[in-house]
Amino acid sequence: MGLGIIITVNGAPDAELAQASRVEVYEKLGETTHFNIYYPEDISDGDLNRLKDNRLGPGAVISILADVNDTQECLVKGPIYSQQIHLEHGGEGSSVLVKGADTSITMDRVFQSVVWTDVTDSDAVTSIFGNYGLAADVFTTSARHLENKHSLVQRESDLRFIRRLARRNGCYCWITSDAAGMETAHFKQPQLEGEPVAELSINFQSPNIQSFDINWNTERPTSVEGLQLDLNTKNDLDGQLAQTPQSLLGTLSLQAITGDVRTMQVSAPADDAGNLQARSQGALMEADWFIQASCRTSLHQFGKLLHAHTIVNVKGAGSRHSGKYLVAAVRHIIDPSAHVMEVKLVRNGWEEAAAGGIGGGIF
Incomplete structure (x- = not known):
């Protein structure tokens, strides 16, 4: 078989x-x-x-x-x-x-020493992707690195450089391929809006998962304090951020749940407030995922493949924990008996407690 x-x-x-x-x-x-x-x-x-x-x-x-x-x-x-x-x-x-x-490992083989001037982060990323013959799907960043201010300095491999830029812009970098072998390199923020690509169901008739594990931890920052000095004008640059810039995957954010303010400090060289704000947003977006969940299903049971970076809807996990999740990881295990998918999910909010119910229609 x-x-x-x-x-x-x-x-x-x-x-x-x-x-x-x-x-x-x-x-x-x-x-x-x-x-x-x-x-x-x-x-x-x-x-x-x-x-x-x-x-x-x-x-x-x-x-x-x-x-x-x-x-x-x-x-x-x-x-x-x-x-x-x-x-x-x-x-x-x-x-x-x-x-x-995937092909990204070829981008980590050679140390590069480059000074990028008069470009944005996304300009540099798009240029590097092109050097590897990859179609580029790149989030547009606005802050420019000018020669007479702070140039963008690369002292690492292309992959490590791009992932450093991704982290400070709240993005992820990954590569996909279609069935014909055409590869696309992505440099994108999580796409949290829109309809889920699939539904994971438990505690309903004909469930497609048999168990669902949830872990939440609220000891995370919910705002950013950031202040820098513009070396040209000697004015203060404000990188303060009061709340997460991301769309919520639930109705209540971590800040709304805790009812207080938990700050982190961002200190990075920046030429303008917009650049510093982008750094603050990237740091807070990374800290945003205070809910992690995991489950297991199969291609036969689920009917389609699950992939990281997509949104799914969870049904039957109770009124608080049902709803939209970001797929953080998938391990595909394929043998003659089944194509199993071990799935990890993350979430940056939960639902307000509702009277009655697990989401309707339990069993």
Whole structure:
């Protein structure tokens, strides 16, 4: 029995390599997507042939596609970077684990020393994505780095530089690929508005999850204090931020729940108040996710793939904890029995306590 997936090598489908014993793909907010492919191994013609197979060698570009409702969706595309090999005497019972990651790891291989002048953060990011032949999906930032003020200095790899810019602008950086192998590099803030892409249901007839774990922690900042000096005009730059700039995934924010003010300090070189405000927003957006949740489902049970950076609706978790969540991570575990998805969610608000009910229609 197969895994219900397609594996391509350097763009060409390979039916033999798709006969793995197990495949795992792990995607997470703003991070590189990694994959593991497990193969049994045995001695054949006096050798361990899988171990010398160039299709699974260093730098071979693998795509893993899942067949969902007669449509192929790419889980990950990128190069192989490692193997873990286990040998048993006589060959039988040996195995090889092939490890790889999306294309972003190629952006972390070379240290760069660049001074970016007269550009915005998004200009620099778009330029770097273009150097790797990636389509760019980039959030537009407004603050400019001028030569006669504070230039934008890069003293790290392209990936580390972009992720530093992402963090200070409240963005995430990640790469996706479509079924045809076309890759898009994203540099975006979380998209919290709009309708959820799917619904996770528990405590209803025909649930698609069997358990749901929730953890909340309110010891987080809810506002920012930030003050800098404009070195040209000698005026104060105000980076104060009274509340989260993000849309809420519930009706009550952390500040409304705690009923007080909890501050953090942002101290960063800035040329104008807008630049400092952007830093404050990025810091507070990162601290915003005071609710974490986790669950487990399968492609058969759920009917579609879940991906990080998307919004889902949770139903049946009680009046407070039902509602919209951001998908923070998904681990796809694919073997002959099932395509399982271990899902982690985050949220920056909860619902006001409602009289009665878990969300209606329990069982």
